[in-house]
Amino acid sequence: MERAFDPTHAVEAAAWIRGQMGARAVPMSALITGSGLGMMADSVQAPVRFPTTEIPHWPQSTVEGHAGRLVVGSIAGHPVIVMQGRVHFYEGYPIQQVAFPIRVLQALGVQRLIVTNAAGGMEKSWAAGDIMLIRDHINVPGMAGQNPLIGPNNTQLGPRFPSMANAYDPTLRALAHEVAREQGLTLREGIYAMVSGPSYETPAELRFLHVAGAHAVGMSTAPEVIVARHAGMTVLGFSLLTNMVLFDPTAEEETTHDEVLEVGALAAPRLVRLLEGILTRWATS
Ligand code: HPA
Numbered sequence: 001m002e003r004a005f006d007p008t009h010a011v012e013a014a015a016w017i018r019g020q021m022g023a024r025a026v027p028m029s030a031l032i033t034g035s036g037l038g039m040m041a042d043s044v045q046a047p048v049r050f051p052t053t054e055i056p057h058w059p060q061s062t063v064e065g066h067a068g069r070l071v072v073g074s075i076a077g078h079p080v081i082v083m084q085g086r087v088h089f090y091e092g093y094p095i096q097q098v099a100f101p102i103r104v105l106q107a108l109g110v111q112r113l114i115v116t117n118a119a120g121g122m123e124k125s126w127a128a129g130d131i132m133l134i135r136d137h138i139n140v141p142g143m144a145g146q147n148p149l150i151g152p153n154n155t156q157l158g159p160r161f162p163s164m165a166n167a168y169d170p171t172l173r174a175l176a177h178e179v180a181r182e183q184g185l186t187l188r189e190g191i192y193a194m195v196s197g198p199s200y201e202t203p204a205e206l207r208f209l210h211v212a213g214a215h216a217v218g219m220s221t222a223p224e225v226i227v228a229r230h231a232g233m234t235v236l237g238f239s240l241l242t243n244m245v246l247f248d249p250t251a252e253e254e255t256t257h258d259e260v261l262e263v264g265a266l267a268a269p270r271l272v273r274l275l276e277g278i279l280t281r282w283a284t285s
Contacts, residue, residue, distance in 0.1 A: 005096035007103065007154055009057035014107035016056050021048065021072060027079035029282075030110045031275070032086055032101075032224065034117035035257075036264020037240060041084040043272045044073035052085070058104070059087040059097045075272075078279040081110065088219055089141060090198040099148040099227035106157065106231040112282075113228045114236045116271065118260045119192060119218035120200075121241035122210050128244055129267050131274065132188040132216050133176050134168050134237035138209070139222035141196050148223040149230055158230035167229050172236045172282070179277035185270060190215025192239055194222035203249040216241060236278070240267050 018026060033040045041047075052058045052068040061068045071082040083101055087093050105113065121130060139147070153160040173189070180187035193209045195201060197219035201209070209217055216239045228235050242263040243255045 005100065005103065005151065007157065010100065010103035010107045012056050013058055013104045016054075017070065017104070017108060020050055024048070024072070025079065026108045026110070027072065027074075027081045028110060029078060029112040029114070029279070030081045030083065030105050031075070031114045032083045032116060034086070034115075034220065034240065034264070036118055036242065036261040037116050037268050037271065038084045039265065039268050040116070040272050040275070041069070041071040041082045043276070044071050044075055044080065044082055047071045047073035057100070059093050059100055061085045061087050062091050076276040076280045078282065080279070081105070081108070086220060086224070089146065089196050089223065090219055095141065095146045095148045095223050096151065099223040102224050102227040102231065103157070106233070111233055112236075113224075113233045114238075114275065115221050115224060116238045116240065117192075117218045117221045118242045118264055119216040119239035120243050120245040120255060122206065122215050122217065122245050123188070123190070126188055126241060126244065128241055128263055130186060130188050130241045131267065131271055132190050132192075132239040132241055133173055134192045134221075134239060135173065135189050136168060136191045137222050137225065138191060138193040138212060138214055139226070140194055142194075142222060142226070146196070148227050158232065162230045164226065164229060167225055167235060168237050169234045172234065172278070175281055176236065176274070176278055179281065180274060183273060183277060185274060187274070188215070188241070192221060192237070193217045195219060200255045201245065203247055206245050206247050210247070217245060238271060238274075240264055240271060
C-alpha cells in the first residue's frame with residue numbers, strides 16, 4: 001500500500017526549521033491561526049519568521065486569509081511556534097497532508113497545541129463575533145472515510161487506535177473559562193463539526209448537524225487534532241464564530257468568505273488577550 005504520509009519528510013522539515021532557529025530552543029507549544037486570525041501572530045514577541053514555502057515538503061495554502069508563515073517567539077513570555085495559516089482538505093490535499101504540519105511539530109518535540117478556526121455559529125442565542133471553546137468535534141469527513149490516520153500505523157508516532165475521548169483537554173478548558181471570566185469575556189463552549197467544504201452547507205445539512213449536537217461548523221481542525229492526539233499532544237481549541245449559519249432556506253442573506261475575514265480581524269485581539277491569559281497561567285502551572 002502506498003503511504004500517503006512519509007515520516008522522513010516530517011523529520012526533514014523539522015530539521016530545516018531547527019536549522020533556522022540557531023541557538024534558540026524549540027518551543028514546546030504551538031498555535032495554529034485560523035481563517036482571518038493570522039494577525040494573532042503579530043503579538044508574538046521577539047519573532048523569527050519564515051515563509052512555509054521554504055520548508056521542505058510543507059503543504060502550501062492557496063486561500064486568501066492564510067499567510068503561510070511560521071513565526072517563532074513568545075506570547076506572554078511563553079515560547080511558541082505559530083503556524084500562520086494552514087491548508088484545508090478542500091484545497092485538494094490528501095487528508096494526511098493537511099495534518100502534515102502536526103507531524104513536523106511532533107518531530108520538533110512540541111507537546112501542546114492550540115488550534116483556532118473560523119466557524120459558523122449554530123446556537124440561536126449566540127452572535128457573530130463570539131468565541132467558542134471547542135469541547136469536542138464531529139469529524140464528518142472522518143466518518144465518511146477521510147481520517148488522517150488511515151494507512152499503515154507507525155507505532156513510533158502513536159498507537160493504531162488512539163482514543164479521542166477528551167481530545168480537547170478538560171483541565172485547559174476549565175482554565176480557559178477561568179481566564180475568560182477574569183477578563184469579562186463571554187466564552188461559549190460547544191461541539192465543532194468539520195465539513196469538507198468548500199461550498200457552505202445547505203440549510204438541510206445545517207439542520208442535520210445541529211440535530212447531531214453541533215454548535216459550530218467549519219472546514220478545518222479535526223484532522224490536525226486527531227494527529228496531535230495520536231502524537232500524545234495536549235490540545236486546546238477555539239472557534240471564532242464569524243457568522244451565524246442560516247437554517248432558514250428562504251433567508252435572503254448568504255455566508256461569504258469576506259465576512260469571515262472581516263469578523264476575524266475584529267475579534268482577533270480578544271482571542272489574543274484570552275490566549276495571553278491562558279499561556280501566562282499555563283506556563284506557571
Ligand atoms: N460554514 C463552514 N465554514 C465556515 C463557516 C460556515 O458558516 N463560517 C466560517 N467558516
